[in-house]
Structure formats: C-alpha cells, structure tokens
Amino acid sequence: MTTTRLAVRILDKRALTASVFSFTLGAIDEAGADVALPAFDVGAHITVATPGGASRSYSLNNDPADRFRYVIAVRRAPDGRGGSASLVDDTAVGDTLFISEPRNTFPLHAASRYLLIAAGIGITPIRAMLRSILAVGISDVHLVYLTRSVEETAFYDELTDPALAEFVTVYHRAEHNGVPFDFWPLVADPGESAADRRIFCCGPEALQDEIRALTMHWRPSAVHFEDFNGVSAFGELTSPFTAVWHPSGQRIAVSTQETLLDALRRENIEVPSSCESGTCGTCRIRLIAGAALHRDVVLDADEREHYLMPCVSRADAASVDAGTADARSTGERAGDAPTGEAAGHASGAEAAGDASGAEAAGDASAAGANELIVGPLDAQER
C-alpha cells in the first residue's frame, strides 16, 4: 500500500454542499507553529488513511505556493459506507490524520490555450488548474463544469463570480431537460500542437469516454485525463519495470504504455513477432531471472520457468509488493467517480509507486525488485 506516514492535523472542515466537505490539513510542531509540508504541483493528490482503515486518494485543490496547507474536498458516498464516509463522519477539527506525500499523475502541462472539463467532485484538481492558468496571465482558457444542480455544485459561488464569467460555464443537465452539454464547438479545433492547446478532464468514466471519442482528431498527448494510468485495457494491473538484456547487460525501462516487446525494439533488439497477443509463439525469448507475470497462452508451466512471450508478459509487480491488493479493490479517487474508474486510478498510481520503491520479495535470484533478466533464444531453440 501507499505509505501514509505523514501526520497532519485537521485545521478546518466545512461543508461545500450537502455531501461534499472541504478539509484543510496542516502540520503543527510542539510549540504550535506551522511546519512546512512537502511541496506539490497543481494536479497532485495525496492518499489519506481514513479512520475506518481504508486508504483513499484526493486531489489537492489549494494554491501550491502555500507550503503549510493541503486542502482536499471529499464527497461522502451516498450509501454511507467506505473510506469517504468514514473521513466525513468520524473526524473532527483537531484530529490527526496520516497521509502520503503528494504524488502527481495529472500534471498541468504548458500550453497557450486550455479547455478544462470537470464533472462533480472532479472539479477539485481542475479548479486549482484554472487558478494557476489565470495566474500566469493566460486568458484563452475555458472551464466546463458539469453538475446535477446548483445545490450539488461545490465552489458554486466562486466559479459563478462575474469576474470569471468569461472563463467558466457551469452546466446543470437537469436545467436543460436532460440534454447533455454539447462539447463539439469547444473541441472542434485541435490546435496546432500540444504546446498550442490542451484539454484537462476530470470526471466519471462516461465523461472521459465522451471526451476521448470527441477528440480523436487531436494529438492524444494534448488531451489529459485523470485516468486509468497503470491498468491495462484488460483490467489487469500494469506496472513499469526494468528489463535487463542479458547478452549486453543493457537496462531497459518498460513503461506502463508499452510492452516488453516494444521496449526491446525501441532499443534495436530484434525479436520476431506476429500476433502480438500471446497466442502464436513467435516472439519467445529466454527468461533468465526475475518474477514474471505470464499472460500468454502458448507456454506451459515448465516452459514458463525459462521462457517468456514479451508481446504480453511483464515483470510481476505483485511479487514485489503483494500488499497492493487492498488498494486495488478499494481504492477511491476523490470520492464520487464510478467504482471502476476510481479503483483503476488509485490502484495504478499506488502500484506504480510501490513497485519502484518497495524492497524485493520472493526469489528473484539475480534480478532486482521488479526486474526481469531476459535474452535471445539459442540457435537450437529457435
């Protein structure tokens, strides 16, 4: 699990709506003086150990220039269970909470023009982004904020302030006879480049799917989601790892976005392939050391001791830190996103972080934590 070792005090706790609560957290020394907190950038989140035991991740929405405060907004899940409810129901100002250091999987990248899109509690990182963008003098920015009703709109007064009117559209679907907001006029222009125009979107999976579908003509690196980073499309956890190519000893970092096969090719190591789905057997390489997560359907158990199909198989991050299982099943992002998205986000971030930071466990022999030593087939094995 993410280590939540930083002790902070709840300095303020207030309702933003009937179900959304703002928490101001700070560290106080014995003399009662403020202690500086680890720095963060806009888009960062912290993981909080809730009184009920579960860990939850929340975006920081205050000004990163404030070195003494973390402000989060927590949406209490309506069914009254889970970590968010525990955080809202079982805490009071003055209580101590244990949190992780800030981590940023949704950083604000530079651009000349921005489109910001938020739904529900997804406003928390986006609100911080809007302020930060306006603060550097960029005026070509538009925030679309979707909520159910005025009453359920966190930061309603702030974001409907006339001074922000030219930058912000707050849209309550209920007030438009259920007609969804038409994003097309705002996304039709994909910009010249990512440096020209970017989109940041935080909200439920359905909204992310909609925005992704509407921006297929954009440069994908200019469209940012607080998303599934680290979870493969097939619902399995994908973590970065290091491959060591045995003949040369070259160390190759394999990101969550690529397969081991891709990474080897990137380094000009030629491995033949055909199906790239773990079924044809073409891409077989030798597995010399390390705990592998075999995802193919061609190797039998004995073969898996010595071989690996790099088009689908990776290092087994779970063998490095089996403790992520809890975060995987119960992780929650900022409170109100649908379960799938929320669990995906939190688990991805946490597993990736843990995998790189954890001690090696199990018998990886010569391979380090989250590392695979691989090599080509011998001539007679081909």
Next chain:
Amino acid sequence: MARITHLFRYPIKGLSAQPVSRVSLRQGGGFPGDRMFALARPDGLYSETRFVPLPKRQYFMLMKDERLAGLTTHLDVDTLDLTVRVRGNIVLEANLGTPAGILQLRRFYARVLDLPSDALPVFAQQPGYNFSDSAKASRQLMNSLSFINLASVRDLEQRIGRPVDPLRFRANVYLDGLEPWEERRWFGGEFSAGSVQFRGLEETTRCAATEVDPLTARRDIPLPRLLVEHYGDDVLGFFAEILADGELHIGDEVTVAAQPSVGDALRVGGAPRVGTAPRVGDALAEASDIPFPVVR
C-alpha cells in the same frame, strides 16, 4: 441456407470499413479497392521506389495503433475523395489523387498518431499491390477475399459471454445461415457465392488487431487468447481466391460445391454435413436484416 449478409472494403489499411452492396470480381484479383493505400511508419523500411512486401508492423494498423478506429473515414475509391469524421463532424476532407491532399492526410494522421513534430507517416501506394496483412505471404493470398461466418462469431460471443462486433475481424465477406464453425470443414474446397466461384486457401489466425473495439477504439477483449482458450487455436475466418469472374451482392446464396472429406484439423463445430450443401430459400427476404451495426 447460407447467404452473404455484408460486403466491406477497407480502402486504407487500418481505417474504416466501407460497406458495399455489390462488387464485381475478376479471376485472380482481390476485392476491388481493398487496402489500396496504407500509412507506413516514417522511420521504417517502406520505400516508394524500391518496394518490397513488408511485415504489417511497418505500417500503422490496429494491432498497434488502436486510435485509428476512433475516426470514421470514407474514401470514394473512384474520385479518391476522402472524408474523416468524428461523431459525424467532418474533421478532414482531402483528395488522395493530389499531392496536396496526400500531404493533408499525412499531417492529419501525424497528429492523431502523436508522431514527433517533424515526422509524417508515409503514404504507401504500389500499383498492383494491396496492403492486406496476408499480402506479404504470397500474391495468391494478397489477391484473396477474407470471409467470416457470423454463426461462428455468435458461438464465440456465447462462450466468452460478451458481444463481439464482427467488424473486429475486418473481413470482406460476411456469411450467415451456416452452422457455427462449419466453414472449418469446407474452407479448403470450392464454393460459390452469387455467380462467383471461389476456392479456399487458408484459415485466418487472429492477431491483436481484433482486441480493438471498432466503435470505442479501445483495446478491450483479448480475442486471440480467448479463441485459444475456448477452441484450442487462434483461427476465425478464412481466405479464398476467385476462380471465375462474377458479381457478389448482399443476399447472394452461398453453396459449398465439393466438400472435402471431414478435415482432421477440425477441432470444433457440430456434426459434419457432408453432401448437404447449404441452400438459400427466402434469404433475399431477410437480406435487409443486417445483424450488426456498420455505420457510425
């Protein structure tokens, strides 16, 4: 009763399926206008002037680049006017018969594929060549049509418990009215569809391109793996060559002329129906009953 339910061409490799209602075929030729163009990787081996058949990963295609499925493209194969849409909104119009139009296309896909700012995909066209995955294997396979039995797709859906859009398999000809998997018994023989005589060449082993949902452009079902788990191999569909000229229409009857002896290779499917060539009775009446969505 077997009949043709859909006909598709894919004029640009990896881009949208284009339904057609009928097509004229020539002996030894492929599906007209199919995979006539491709987008080759800018740092790859494709050479306009010294062309050799290349592995599919030298081109942008769905096995690697699922985002391609997110755009709806239509190429008029006669005028070469291309239209690209996002949710019905036009985002590119270009004529691929002109250098300016080709440049527009390359710039557009450089953006969609997130290539580095100085890189453009290479517009690949080679007279007499098409860029189907099987083109590299042989001229005969390049000039074949790909077939899918929809009953086999439905059987797969049932086994894996989720819908499978038949367009994941990007075939030219979709058949229905057959038993699930019966094509695996007779694909190696001769059969006719409409007025065209075919001979089966080879079964289609599926790759990771089929993992991509053609509507959402997300890689969501590990189909090759599920095929192996449920049926023992990664086959779905087959290629067949044209033995004599003719026309294909949606609704045409499919008749298996000579059934080879029941194949040893057969691992799935119902009882063999040797000697009972499928016949179409009132198929044409049902021909409009298109069982899967084809247009966004």
